[in-house]
Amino acid sequence: MNQLIEAKERCEAEGLDMTIDEIFNSVVPPKSGYVQDRARAAEEKNEELTKQIEELRARQYGIEESLFQRIRVDVQEHFQQARLNVDTPSWMHVETFNGKTIKTTVTYKASITDQWVTQIILARHEARLTVVGLGIKWKPHQNSYRMNNKSTTLQLCTDNKCLIVQLFYIDYIPQSLKDILMNPNFTFDGTGVGDDIQKLKSEYGLPCSKSANNGEMAKSRWPGRFSRLGLKDLAFQILGLIMTMKKPLHLTKSNWEARGLSDDQVEHA
Template identity: 35%
Template sequence: MAINGNDDTQTMYVSFYDDNIFTTVTKDHRYVTAWISETTANINRHRQIIGLDVEWRPSYQRGVENPIAILQLCVGHRCLIFQIINARYIPPSLFNFLNNPNYTFTGAGIHVDVEKLVQYYGLGGADNGRRLAADVVDLVGQAVQIYGMSVNGLGLKALARMFLGKEPEKPKRVTTSNWENYRLSDEQIDYASIDAFLSFQIGMVLI
């Protein structure tokens, strides 16, 4: 349900089971900075865990990989979808947020996501390696390490079912859609919000 919107920014609630996720979708660096400012003011009660996910337009050409199109962040029931590929400017506040050593970013297969963020947008730490200065925890690896699970078939959907008793829908028409669209569809926004929300929620369980 959209609450407010213009060409660069939309705010809305996304429903998932009994949860309402307040989502900001934006290309505007000012809204990114505002979201980060509001989030950091309340992050301590969430143990400084942040769900992180990214999406990019699939490539069907061998050896060709498209850059990240959107970055999703979530703390509590507040999510940000930053359309980074369509942004005119990436604010320093985002760099500082991603590289705060007091924060732990969680997601399924998150190390690949981080490498792509660094590769395409230079959002890594001062060592210029393909990583963030913040702590980064792969939820799949965490589940395997703690519970001895098999990594085969273990992704965000399976983790959500196992640890939260909730299973997100992941229709192929959305997962393989064009994430570089200037205006994301409602289905894309729902999908991206829920993935970031689950990355946070499962992180709170496993860490």
């Protein structure tokens, strides 16, 4: 400050017309190139450190997210294993398929079976025709040339609700299950459903009044277009649905006599 005052007085004494900025620059010279380079380097270093901090935060978030996913999978596997180790007569499995939530009830209790079937009958009592998907599972023989084992599960599905009845362990066959199978307002559909119905009748005394083999219907409707297509192929060819769910052979040949079915088996069924 004293330097500025002295410079101003000197300019006035010498009759020099200078602005305050000019006087300031004459007293305090501008930054040298070295100082400017240091300032620029410090600014660049600050930007680099800021970028590194952001990357570390993103990496930390990714690690936390990955850890969360692993923990979630571990918890799911833990509860599934706990369920398999405990005698659970009924439970609910929820999955999403083509954007649609499917709720599957798995049970070997006649009372739960009766409740599910009765709800379907009451909900569709005014409908002239209701199509219900039907399928069965059994534990395959090690020797594929031998006759099939007794059916262990019956799968029924309509809209977004499915039922897997573990016939192998059920306490008794409820009358409502017999009624819905013989109800003329219900048509039971599936690939090779005729063989499944015959097997149910011979093994459990469960006849069915109306059925439709979707594979045979597709061949009849479009001759020459379909030969031995499965449900996955028919869904894509007719409805345009892409079934991403895989059905590996080890699940097809898995132990369907197990009292506690795994989540993979339920999705497969």
